[in-house]
Structures are given as structure tokens and as C-alpha cells.
Amino acid sequence: MSDAIRPPARTGTVWGIGVGPGDPELITLKGARLLAEAPVIAYPAPETGDSFARAIAAPHIPDGRTEIVMAMPMVAERFPAQEVYDRAAAAFADHLAAGRDIAVLCEGDPFFYGSFMYLFARLAEDWPVRVVPGVSSLVACAAALETPLVGRNDVLTVLPAPLDEDRLVAHLTRADAAAIVKPGRHIAKIRRALAAADLAADALYIERATLPHQRILPLDAVDEGQAPYFSMILAHRRGRAWVLA
Amino acid sequence: MSDAIRPPARTGTVWGIGVGPGDPELITLKGARLLAEAPVIAYPAPETGDSFARAIAAPHIPDGRTEIVMAMPMVAERFPAQEVYDRAAAAFADHLAAGRDIAVLCEGDPFFYGSFMYLFARLAEDWPVRVVPGVSSLVACAAALETPLVGRNDVLTVLPAPLDEDRLVAHLTRADAAAIVKPGRHIAKIRRALAAADLAADALYIERATLPHQRILPLDAVDEGQAPYFSMILAHRRGRAWVLA
Numbered sequence: 001m002s003d004a005i006r007p008p009a010r011t012g013t014v015w016g017i018g019v020g021p022g023d024p025e026l027i028t029l030k031g032a033r034l035l036a037e038a039p040v041i042a043y044p045a046p047e048t049g050d051s052f053a054r055a056i057a058a059p060h061i062p063d064g065r066t067e068i069v070m071a072m073p074m075v076a077e078r079f080p081a082q083e084v085y086d087r088a089a090a091a092f093a094d095h096l097a098a099g100r101d102i103a104v105l106c107e108g109d110p111f112f113y114g115s116f117m118y119l120f121a122r123l124a125e126d127w128p129v130r131v132v133p134g135v136s137s138l139v140a141c142a143a144a145l146e147t148p149l150v151g152r153n154d155v156l157t158v159l160p161a162p163l164d165e166d167r168l169v170a171h172l173t174r175a176d177a178a179a180i181v182k183p184g185r186h187i188a189k190i191r192r193a194l195a196a197a198d199l200a201a202d203a204l205y206i207e208r209a210t211l212p213h214q215r216i217l218p219l220d221a222v223d224e225g226q227a228p229y230f231s232m233i234l235a236h237r238r239g240r241a242w243v244l245a
Numbered sequence: 246m247s248d249a250i251r252p253p254a255r256t257g258t259v260w261g262i263g264v265g266p267g268d269p270e271l272i273t274l275k276g277a278r279l280l281a282e283a284p285v286i287a288y289p290a291p292e293t294g295d296s297f298a299r300a301i302a303a304p305h306i307p308d309g310r311t312e313i314v315m316a317m318p319m320v321a322e323r324f325p326a327q328e329v330y331d332r333a334a335a336a337f338a339d340h341l342a343a344g345r346d347i348a349v350l351c352e353g354d355p356f357f358y359g360s361f362m363y364l365f366a367r368l369a370e371d372w373p374v375r376v377v378p379g380v381s382s383l384v385a386c387a388a389a390l391e392t393p394l395v396g397r398n399d400v401l402t403v404l405p406a407p408l409d410e411d412r413l414v415a416h417l418t419r420a421d422a423a424a425i426v427k428p429g430r431h432i433a434k435i436r437r438a439l440a441a442a443d444l445a446a447d448a449l450y451i452e453r454a455t456l457p458h459q460r461i462l463p464l465d466a467v468d469e470g471q472a473p474y475f476s477m478i479l480a481h482r483r484g485r486a487w488v489l490a
Contacts, residue, residue, distance in 0.1 A: 023275070025275035026273050026378065027273065028270065028272065028274075029270045029277060030268070030271055032274060110388070110393075111395075112387075112395060113395055113396060116393075117396045124391070129391070130391075133271065133388040135273060142357075143356060143376035148362040148365060150403065151358060151359070151362045153405040154358075155405070155416060156403040157400065157403075157416075158400065160397070171402075171419060174416060
């Protein structure tokens with residue numbers, strides 16, 4: 001037998017856990033179980049203020065866990081500074097090498113417009129990374145709006161609002177159902193694009209779906225200022241009540 | 246006081262509960278709680294054979310519940326016979342009028358290509374109907390494939406495979422990420438459409454995601470016969486490992 005240092009029998013696993021859209025009861029049983037088991041919990045947070053992902057998961061996190069906060073600089077389009085993820089990945093490596101699992105809290109679903117992909121990109125080649133899917137904002141908003149999203153042979157298109165107006169119109173024109181994510185400062189442009197695609201009449205805006213301060217408005221009634229990050233617009237070519245027709 | 250028969254103080258509520266993609270642990274805490282509480286449980290099932298939705302939810306259903314089975318005739322494109330839903334809605338009405346809640350088990354998410362919309366259409370105008378969103382097959386398949394679905398300003402298009410090949414190609418050509426649902430007997434057509442849209446190289450096929458007999462194949466390796474109903478094809482314009490680039 002050699003005296004050389006050997007790796008531990010088992011390295012830790014990174015679990016990307018979708019904690020759902022906001023209501024703490026909309027986490028999965030698997031997500032809640034892994035949060036109860038993982039010795040290390042990591043999550044994004046604004047540079048000042050509380051982490052939304054941690055607030056959702058709070059009832060499921062036991063006391064005394066090691067917590068890694070990924071503090072995000074606030075930038076215009078919110079593409080986060082990549083150095084934050086570089087540092088987080090480095091901090092993760094020590095825990096993983098020592099055999100400790102890390103649960104990463106992800107708003108909604110980790111792979112649906114989630115920042116978890118930046119960690120995945122840094123870790124997946126060197127460490128075991130597993131994803132526990134969650135309730136995405138897409139289906140949570142449809143449920144909160146009491147409007148079926150897609151059925152039968154409907155085509156669904158999901159569009160980030162920062163896209164050029166021409167691209168938005170081109171996609172919307174072909175869609176049966178459309179979800180526009182990250183509306184932010186783009187409300188006026190979205191309104192024009194939906195009108196050009198003949199989808200504006202029944203478009204609905206929703207913010208903070210499934211939370212106590214959830215708010216639903218016809219798109220026409222939305223202020224053209226800054227929509228909160230957790231908002232979405234849904235429209236269906238057959239109108240809001242298409243399923244009843 | 247009149248002797249006339251009065252309605253009960255409270256009618257029952259129909260809860261459309263997304264039970265997730267297959268793994269019974271991927272139901273939400275809210276879904277599991279409502280299943281434990283509801284005196285009546287309803288679910289679709291094939292005319293012969295077991296209900297997939299009930300199998301997923303089985304660990305969360307207490308003994309002794311009233312169960313309403315919606316037996317679905319098997320038809321080519323699986324658009325279910327509407328009489329089944331007419332009969333179910335009539336059976337629901339008696340329970341609801343008597344104040345009994347009904348939990349309807351929905352595979353994946355109720356409003357994402359789910360048959361729950363047919364019940365919703367029949368009940369929502371007369372009774373309280375609420376939807377508990379679930380983990381959709383879309384995000385469950387991405388997690389199982391260990392491939393981020395969409396990030397940044399990616400456009401996601403979800404396409405039912407029965408669409409005409411020309412329509413598939415037109416949509417796929419514009420998409421950054423594509424999910425093709427209900428592949429069934431359409432594998433050859435899907436392969437051609439993805440190739441025409443330059444999306445074929447890294448397209449992945451997955452069936453029975455999150456179940457013990459989950460199966461993942463490159464699209465090229467899929468038999469052109471009948472894919473099972475619970476299968477999906479995911480492709481990304483930047484290739485499977487786009488997030489690592």
C-alpha cells in the first residue's frame with residue numbers, strides 16, 4: 001500500500017434544486033428532502049437585501065447549515081458578473097473534495113432561464129452535478145391566471161423581452177400561445193409586438209405569482225416603467241378563455 | 246325561515262393537481278397535502294390497464310378515498326373522447342354540491358398539454374376550480390438529460406409532433422431551443438425537420454423521464470416505430486453542451 005494521499009472514498013454532489021415560483025409549498029418532496037440532508041446550502045442574493053431563493057426555501061432549511069451566499073452585482077440586463085460564479089465554484093470545490101453535498105437553491109426551475117447554468121458550466125466536468133426539476137414560473141403563472149397554457153397541437157413560444165422588436169413580432173406571429181419573460185423596462189415594446197401579431201387583446205400580465213402580493217393586470221393597464229424581475233406576460237391566440245370555446 | 250331546500254354553506258372545490266413527470270417524489274408539498282385532505286380523487290386511465298397519474302400519486306393517497314376513474318378510449322392521436330369528460334363533470338357535480346373537494350390527478354402540470362383543460366372547460370364557470378402547478382415534462386426532461394434548457398435571451402419553442410412538417414421546420418428554424426412533445430409515430434418527420442433547421446446534430450430523445458426505466462438516446466438511434474406517449478425530444482442551436490462553451 002502506498003502512503004500517497006488518496007482521494008476520499010466519495011466526493012460530494014452539487015444538487016441544483018428548483019424551489020419553485022415563490023410559495024414555499026410549491027417545492028417538491030425531493031427538493032425538501034435534499035435541503036434537509038445537505039450540509040451546505042448555496043444561493044444567489046442581491047448585493048444588498050435578502051435572497052428570494054432562500055426566502056422560498058427557508059421553512060425547509062434546518063438550523064446550523066453552512067451557507068454560501070453568491071452576492072450578485074445589480075446590472076442593467078441582470079446578466080450576472082461571471083466572477084461571482086468563479087468564486088462560488090472555487091468555494092464549492094473544497095466542500096465537494098471533503099465529501100460534502102451542496103444544495104444550490106434555484107428560483108423556479110434550475111434549467112429554465114436560471115442562473116444555475118453558470119455554476120453548471122463551471123462544475124459539471126469535474127464534479128457530480130444533479131438537477132432536481134422544479135415548478136417553473138411558466139406553469140405557475142398559467143395556474144395563477146386560471147388559464148390553460150397549451151393543449152392539443154398548440155405551439156408555445158417563450159420569448160425574453162430584451163429581444164429586438166422585429167424578432168419578437170416574427171416569433172409571436174407564428175405562436176398559438178406565448179410567454180414573455182423578463183419584461184422589465186420593455187412593456188411598451190411588448191405591447192406593440194403583441195398588437196402587431198394580433199395577440200394583444202387578451203394578454204395578461206402577472207407579477208410575483210403564488211406569493212401573497214401576487215398581482216394580475218391586463219397588459220394595457222401595466223405601467224411602462226420597470227416591471228419587477230419576477231413577472232411574465234401570457235397570451236393565447238384564441239383568447240384568454242380559449243379552452244371554454 | 247323558509248322550509249325550502251337551501252344550498253350547503255360551502256360547495257366543494259376542484260383541485261387540478263400536477264403530480265409531476267413520474268418520480269413520486271417530484272410532486273409538490275402542496276399537491277401531496279391536498280391529496281391527503283381531499284375526500285374524492287379523480288384521474289384518467291386507459292380503458293384497460295393502470296392509470297399513470299394514479300401510480301405517481303399512489304404513495305400520497307390515503308386508503309378509503311372515493312375514486313373516480315375517467316376511462317379513456319384509445320384513439321390514434323389520443324384526442325380523448327369528449328363524452329368521458331361530460332360524464333366525469335356530471336359525477337363531479339354531485340360531490341361538489343355536497344361540499345366535497347375533488348383532487349384531480351394530472352400528469353406533469355395540469356395546464357401544459359394536459360387533459361385537465363377538458364374538465365376545466367366544463368366546470369370552471371359553475372364551480373370553484375383551482376390549479377396546483379406541477380413539475381412539467383419539459384423541465385423534468387432537461388434535468389434528466391443534464392442539459393440546460395434555456396438561458397439569457399434564448400427563444401424556446403415547444404412543438405407537438407403531429408404538426409405538418411413545413412410548420413415544424415418554420416418554427417424550428419427560428420428557435421434557439423426546441424422541445425418536441427408527443428413524438429409518437431412522427432420520429433422520421435421530426436428527424437427531417439430538425440435536420441432542415443440545422444438542429445439535428447445534438448438532438449436528444451428521452452422517454453419515461455425520472456422513472457426507473459427512463460431511456461435516453463441520440464435522435465438518430467430512435468426506432469421509427471411508435472415512441473411511447475411519455476417521451477420528448479430536446480435540441481439546442483448551440484449544441485447539447487452550449488452552456489459549457
